[in-house]
Amino acid sequence: MQSPGYACRSVATSSSLQARTHVNYDVKGDVAVVRFNSPNSKVNTLSKQLQSEFTEIMNEIWANEAVKSAVLIEIWANEAVKSAVLISAKPGCFIAGADINMIASCKTPQEVTQLSQDGQKMFERLEKSPKPIVAAINGSCLGGGLEVAISCQYRVATKDRRTVLGTPEVLLGLLPGAGGTQRLPKMVGLPAALDMMLTGRNIRADRAKRMGLVDQLVDPLALGRGPPEERTIEYLEEVAVGFARGLANKTVSPKREKGLVQKLTDYALSVPFVRQQVYKTVENRVQKQTKGLYPAPLKIIEVVKTGLEQGLEAGYLAESQRFGELALTAESKALTGLYHGQVLCKKNKFGAPKQEVRTLAVLGAGLMGAGIAQVSVDKGLATILKDTTLQGLGRGQQQVFKGLSDKVKKKTLTTFERDTVLSGLTGQLDYKGFEKADMVIEAVFEDLSVKHQVLKEVEAVVSPHCIFASNTSALPISQIAAASKRPEKSVMGGAVYDCNPVCALVLWVLDPTGLCCAAVTLWVGGRAAGRELASGEDGPGFYTTRCLGPMLAEVVRVLQEGILSSPVEGDMGAVFGLGFPPCLGGEWRHRTRAGTTWASLHQESCGLVPAHGSIRTASGGAGRKAGKGFYVYQQGVKNRSVNTSMDEILAQFKVPSRPEVCTEEDIQLRLVTRFVNEAVMCLQEGILSSPVEGDMGAVFGLGFPPCLGGEWR
Numbered sequence: 001m002q003s004p005g006y007a008c009r010s011v012a013t014s015s016s017l018q019a020r021t022h023v024n025y026d027v028k029g030d031v032a033v034v035r036f037n038s039p040n041s042k043v044n045t046l047s048k049q050l051q052s053e054f055t056e057i058m059n060e061i062w063a064n065e066a067v068k069s070a071v072l073i074e075i076w077a078n079e080a081v082k083s084a085v086l087i088s089a090k091p092g093c094f095i096a097g098a099d100i101n102m103i104a105s106c107k108t109p110q111e112v113t114q115l116s117q118d119g120q121k122m123f124e125r126l127e128k129s130p131k132p133i134v135a136a137i138n139g140s141c142l143g144g145g146l147e148v149a150i151s152c153q154y155r156v157a158t159k160d161r162r163t164v165l166g167t168p169e170v171l172l173g174l175l176p177g178a179g180g181t182q183r184l185p186k187m188v189g190l191p192a193a194l195d196m197m198l199t200g201r202n203i204r205a206d207r208a209k210r211m212g213l214v215d216q217l218v219d220p221l222a223l224g225r226g227p228p229e230e231r232t233i234e235y236l237e238e239v240a241v242g243f244a245r246g247l248a249n250k251t252v253s254p255k256r257e258k259g260l261v262q263k264l265t266d267y268a269l270s271v272p273f274v275r276q277q278v279y280k281t282v283e284n285r286v287q288k289q290t291k292g293l294y295p296a297p298l299k300i301i302e303v304v305k306t307g308l309e310q311g312l313e314a315g316y317l318a319e320s321q322r323f324g325e326l327a328l329t330a331e332s333k334a335l336t337g338l339y340h341g342q343v344l345c346k347k348n349k350f351g352a353p354k355q356e357v358r359t360l361a362v363l364g365a366g367l368m369g370a371g372i373a374q375v376s377v378d379k380g381l382a383t384i385l386k387d388t389t390l391q392g393l394g395r396g397q398q399q400v401f402k403g404l405s406d407k408v409k410k411k412t413l414t415t416f417e418r419d420t421v422l423s424g425l426t427g428q429l430d431y432k433g434f435e436k437a438d439m440v441i442e443a444v445f446e447d448l449s450v451k452h453q454v455l456k457e458v459e460a461v462v463s464p465h466c467i468f469a470s471n472t473s474a475l476p477i478s479q480i481a482a483a484s485k486r487p488e489k490s491v492m493g494g495a496v497y498d499c500n501p502v503c504a505l506v507l508w509v510l511d512p513t514g515l516c517c518a519a520v521t522l523w524v525g526g527r528a529a530g531r532e533l534a535s536g537e538d539g540p541g542f543y544t545t546r547c548l549g550p551m552l553a554e555v556v557r558v559l560q561e562g563i564l565s566s567p568v569e570g571d572m573g574a575v576f577g578l579g580f581p582p583c584l585g586g587e588w589r590h591r592t593r594a595g596t597t598w599a600s601l602h603q604e605s606c607g608l609v610p611a612h613g614s615i616r617t618a619s620g621g622a623g624r625k626a627g628k629g630f631y632v633y634q635q636g637v638k639n640r641s642v643n644t645s646m647d648e649i650l651a652q653f654k655v656p657s658r659p660e661v662c663t664e665e666d667i668q669l670r671l672v673t674r675f676v677n678e679a680v681m682c683l684q685e686g687i688l689s690s691p692v693e694g695d696m697g698a699v700f701g702l703g704f705p706p707c708l709g710g711e712w713r
Contacts, residue, residue, distance in 0.1 A: 095145025334709025365396025579705025
């Protein structure tokens with residue numbers, strides 16, 4: 001696609017370019033190819049140095065002879081650059097966003113506001129460039145990276161599953177701060193833009209094309225030559241250069257033809273009254289979902305509204321000011337801390353595994369077993385799902401299908417991709433094929449004798465290298481391992497998924513025997529399955545279940561005192577108002593804790609368990625699994641109802657209240673301090689390896705409020 005007579009001329013030897021380490025470029029005929037390549041990093045981020053080098057290079061391209069370098073003078077004298085392509089030299093990443101540390105180093109909102117305004121000015125120059133610019137996107141194009149791309153006149157993206165576009169700033173308590181709040185609504189429409197910015201959801205390349213976020217898609221695998229990663233970058237660059245040249249020669253139009261639905265939507269939103277209704281509806285939804293605990297979503301709506309109603313200048317000013325304000329909020333600092341924790345927990349501290357996990361077997365097709373199977377098969381692992389009954393197996397397989405179908409509804413998977421993923425799942429009632437399994441995770445009934453039985457059955461059929469892991473929320477791994485003939489491989493790794501949905505949970509890696517073979521395999525296998533990871537020592541309840549118990553006991557205590565009138569008020573008022581999800585429906589999970597395992601825990605911090613257990617017994621059930629507890633659950637009925645006999649039951653266990661700790665704030669502090677106190681004890685005893693991993697387990701495994709950043713902040 002290169003014009004005859006035009007050679008690719010590198011300018012890497014230019015004296016002005018030798019100091020550049022993050023951005024470089026060469027010229028292909030009349031097209032400048034600008035490459036992002038942050039050193040010593042797997043991803044490109046918009047750091048101060050990258051932005052500085054990028055600005056310098058673009059000034060050279062625009063000015064055409066701005067730098068008095070012998071190499072550049074020769075280039076410009078030979079042929080004027082008429083267009084440019086922005087591309088990454090890193091496989092799998094265009095630009096992953098702004099440098100978070102750059103924002104964190106700012107001490108005042110004004111400093112952050114200035115960063116935003118600098119970015120706005122740079123990207124406005126890109127948008128108004130006299131020479132057309134094409135963004136060639138392969139891999140992650142997120143946050144500031146997307147703001148770079150939508151400032152260009154044209155966007156080309158690869159049909160790669162790793163190619164995603166999005167605005168995840170809200171997940172850090174921020175908003176797009178370099179013009180994104182103003183450009184996105186005009187490019188993809190107000191509803192789609194708000195959905196992207198308020199959810200932080202990633203958009204696959206094919207959907208981005210339908211939305212108008214991307215102009216063209218390329219499929220480098222169709223070429224069938226060379227290694228996939230090299231093929232992708234080379235072919236993407238070749239195509240992008242062709243489009244850049246076409247834009248400069250007016251043979252390619254940057255204008256996009258909107259579909260009928262988009263035209264009708266735009267027409268409706270041109271009416272001020274309709275726009276106001278959209279703002280109001282979205283604001284109400286955000287308030288309902290966040291309970292006002294997260295300021296960023298409402299600021300996003302405000303800034304978008306300002307730009308559409310008062311003009312771009314007012315919109316840019318509001319965007320930069322709100323960006324500065326949000327960056328220094330406690331919520332943003334908490335969410336940013338969680339992001340750093342995720343990065344830290346991805347690092348493998350155990351070393352390389354002796355055996356790679358390619359085939360995984362899951363015992364038990366219940367809620368947790370099916371969930372584990374879903375996340376595993378979705379990450380490309382050949383997965384066997386075994387149950388003892390055909391009915392149970394069918395329910396489990398249906399759960400996996402539904403979970404993947406939900407992704408189809410959200411347009412993160414196509415139906416073909418869903419069916420391809422499902423082809424990697426095998427459902428069965430026997431142990432056929434277990435000899436090929438590299439790891440087995442049991443998710444059977446939370447009963448020690450049952451776990452011992454399946455452990456012995458598995459060891460009789462699996463290969464010597466196979467690792468046996470347990471899905472347990474309370475039973476000590478050492479007790480399960482007692483039935484094993486090879487504890488160093490059988491139950492050294494404990495796969496602990498503590499609440500639902502499994503797809504959003506933590507994998508807790510244990511090494512109770514001190515031999516790390518299984519722990520390594522479980523850790524690497526967990527990362528391959530996309531789980532958040534933490535580690536610690538063995539013990540009853542481990543970390544997550546152990547911390548949740550005292551908090552739930554305190555909720556029961558508040559009900560016993562009569563401060564809260566019903567379980568609904570306890571769930572939705574005290575618990576959800578603090579940022580926790582409703583939790584009283586899960587009282588069944590403490591069945592094992594109320595028995596033998598509870599005796600092993602700190603009863604001085606959980607002294608209300610006897611009352612809790614008695615209330616559970618008197619209610620005639622143990623929660624959702626039994627169909628009755630604080631609430632009554634009916635099969636096929638979506639909404640639960642309060643157990644009408646609960647008032648009478650609680651009256652039997654009534655305790656005096658203390659007026660000095662009865663306000664809503666007092667109640668919330670009582671709940672969260674019970675959780676935090678137990679977490680401190682876990683750290684002291686070695687059950688928890690580090691505070692950072694504690695935050696990961698609490699937030700991603702138990703629903704601890706992300707706006708608080710975890711119990712250790």
